[in-house]
Amino acid sequence: MEITASYTDLYQLTMAQVYFKTKPNGTAVFDYYFRSNPFEGGYAVFAGLENILEILENFTFSPSDIDYLKHHNFEPSFLDYLKGFQFRGTISSCKEGDVVFPNRPILQVEANIIEAQIVETVLLNLLNFQTLIATKASRIRYSAMDKVLLDMGLRRAHATGGYYATRAAIIGGFNSTSNVKAAKDFKVSCSGTMAHSYIQSYEDELEAFRDFAKIRPKQCVLLVDTYNTLKSGLPNAIIVAKEMEVRGERLMGVRLDSGDLAYLAKKARVMLDDADLKYVKIVASNQLDEFVINSLKEQKAPIDIFGVGTNLVTGKPDASLGGVYKLSELNGEPRIKLSENIIKTTLPFKKQVYRMLDESGMFYGADAIALASEEKPTKMVHPFDQTKSLALDRFQQEPLLEKVMERGQRLFVEKSVAEIAQYSKSRLAQLPTEFKRFQNPHIYKVGLSPKLKEERDKLIDTHTR
Numbered sequence: 001m002e003i004t005a006s007y008t009d010l011y012q013l014t015m016a017q018v019y020f021k022t023k024p025n026g027t028a029v030f031d032y033y034f035r036s037n038p039f040e041g042g043y044a045v046f047a048g049l050e051n052i053l054e055i056l057e058n059f060t061f062s063p064s065d066i067d068y069l070k071h072h073n074f075e076p077s078f079l080d081y082l083k084g085f086q087f088r089g090t091i092s093s094c095k096e097g098d099v100v101f102p103n104r105p106i107l108q109v110e111a112n113i114i115e116a117q118i119v120e121t122v123l124l125n126l127l128n129f130q131t132l133i134a135t136k137a138s139r140i141r142y143s144a145m146d147k148v149l150l151d152m153g154l155r156r157a158h159a160t161g162g163y164y165a166t167r168a169a170i171i172g173g174f175n176s177t178s179n180v181k182a183a184k185d186f187k188v189s190c191s192g193t194m195a196h197s198y199i200q201s202y203e204d205e206l207e208a209f210r211d212f213a214k215i216r217p218k219q220c221v222l223l224v225d226t227y228n229t230l231k232s233g234l235p236n237a238i239i240v241a242k243e244m245e246v247r248g249e250r251l252m253g254v255r256l257d258s259g260d261l262a263y264l265a266k267k268a269r270v271m272l273d274d275a276d277l278k279y280v281k282i283v284a285s286n287q288l289d290e291f292v293i294n295s296l297k298e299q300k301a302p303i304d305i306f307g308v309g310t311n312l313v314t315g316k317p318d319a320s321l322g323g324v325y326k327l328s329e330l331n332g333e334p335r336i337k338l339s340e341n342i343i344k345t346t347l348p349f350k351k352q353v354y355r356m357l358d359e360s361g362m363f364y365g366a367d368a369i370a371l372a373s374e375e376k377p378t379k380m381v382h383p384f385d386q387t388k389s390l391a392l393d394r395f396q397q398e399p400l401l402e403k404v405m406e407r408g409q410r411l412f413v414e415k416s417v418a419e420i421a422q423y424s425k426s427r428l429a430q431l432p433t434e435f436k437r438f439q440n441p442h443i444y445k446v447g448l449s450p451k452l453k454e455e456r457d458k459l460i461d462t463h464t465r
């Protein structure tokens with residue numbers, strides 16, 4: 001599907017029409033952030049930025065988009081404006097692949113208010129989904145430790161979402177994918193095994209294995225659970241592996257796809273080792289996720305490669321990341337959205353986010369949000385609890401938001417998915433394990449500079465008086 005500027009919600013365009021009449025030259029700042037970590041975890045992995053920059057560089061309405069909008073009561077002068085529409089704004093963002101936390105800007109858009117409003121939907125659509133899936137992938141990587149992870153999810157993904165799910169999975173730490181189009185476009189490793197239908201298409205499992213091994217001897221992985229894993233699949237795979245040895249070839253692996261994966265993997269390892277096939281790897285699949293993989297590791301299942309589909313690409317059980325895009329400044333003036341739920345009150349003005357690092361370069365566990373116009377803060381305060389604050393002078397502070405697009409043009413050459421994945425790995429390594437554990441992870445502190453808090457509280461006063 002080609003993404004043009006009609007990839008938006010109608011209300012963005014109806015608001016834009018009113019801005020066009022009332023404040024065509026307004027300059028807005030919007031913040032992208034989410035309010036709670038996915039999967040009740042301790043962090044998220046930010047993904048989707050490069051796709052957004054590429055889309056926004058060419059975000060225009062096609063002639064058929066304009067024809068379509070004629071049926072929605074848009075006046076001719078506004079439709080003429082849309083014909084020439086281009087995103088010419090500035091974007092500051094965290095690096096793609098970084099670990100990010102709730103209630104602090106991850107990305108800021110500064111643009112003409114019409115442009116900033118129209119890009120909201122596509123931006124949320126891509127960043128929310130990929131951030132969710134990259135986070136899930138990083139959790140699966142955490143549980144799998146140094147084992148190989150293969151994405152098998154395309155068939156179970158929400159339609160074309162599987163394309164971006166694969167990209168996010170690689171950023172979060174997967175090694176390879178079965179998804180040919182995504183692997184081709186994102187230049188990542190593509191691999192796979194075989195389906196039950198292939199074995200079923202033969203009268204005899206052994207013949208099925210033999211043909212496959214003869215025709216595709218390289219990286220050949222035989223699926224051994226169609227009839228009986230231990231009595232038929234493995235003995236047949238061992239026969240074929242020995243025949244391959246005679247031809248100077250090596251069977252790469254066997255795949256277990258049902259039953260008790262720990263029990264079967266242990267039995268399979270013994271059978272393979274007894275046949276002098278120590279090099280044959282064991283692949284496991286079947287509704288895996290970070291918790292099942294953790295359990296398999298605890299059971300010391302000798303599995304070398306995990307194939308993960310549904311739970312990865314659908315971001316189960318969360319389904320969605322609730323990232324939002326909120327107006328924080330208009331024409332240099334602060335803007336706020338109040339809420340009964342104090343945590344939902346927005347932060348005014350253009351901002352910078354600083355990460356605290358300890359002497360060893362590890363993340364201390366605190367990000368401070370300050371006004372963009374301020375120097376690095378020396379203290380951060382809790383957003384709502386007056387009794388809590390943290391002195392920041394002892395930390396090395398890293399500013400996280402950097403300008404990545406100016407006047408609609410990206411400022412850096414596009415990073416490859418492999419580079420982003422590498423960066424993500426290095427950032428996750430800087431995050432202490434207590435933030436990565438699955439149960440009751442340590443809470444990462446996000447605080448405000450005293451000046452930002454003062455400005456926010458002044459605005460709250462103004463609007464509640």
Ligand SMILES: Nc1ncnc2c1ncn2[C@@H]1O[C@H](COP(=O)(O)OP(=O)(O)OP(=O)(O)O)[C@@H](O)[C@H]1O
Nearest residue numbers: 257258259260261262263285286287288292295296
């Ligand atoms: N040793 C194990 N420890 C923990 N979980 C496991 C173990 N072995 C398998 N599982 C998981 O248990 C679940 C079993 O699901 P299910 O009952 O659908 O599988 P199955 O009946 O073996 O397979 P199928 O229905 O495909 O024939 C899967 O999520 C699987 O990954």
Ligand SMILES: O=P(O)(O)OC[C@H]1O[C@H](OP(=O)(O)OP(=O)(O)O)[C@H](O)[C@@H]1O
Nearest residue numbers: 152195196197285286287288308309310
């Ligand atoms: O369980 P997931 O994590 O979603 O992983 C993908 C699943 O998709 C395939 O099954 P499917 O029944 O679709 O096809 P098959 O006949 O090749 O097993 C594969 O065998 C895995 O079991």
Ligand SMILES: O=C(O)c1cccnc1
Nearest residue numbers: 152153178191192193194
């Ligand atoms: O290559 C595989 O084994 C594979 C690919 C997609 C889905 N299930 C399995």
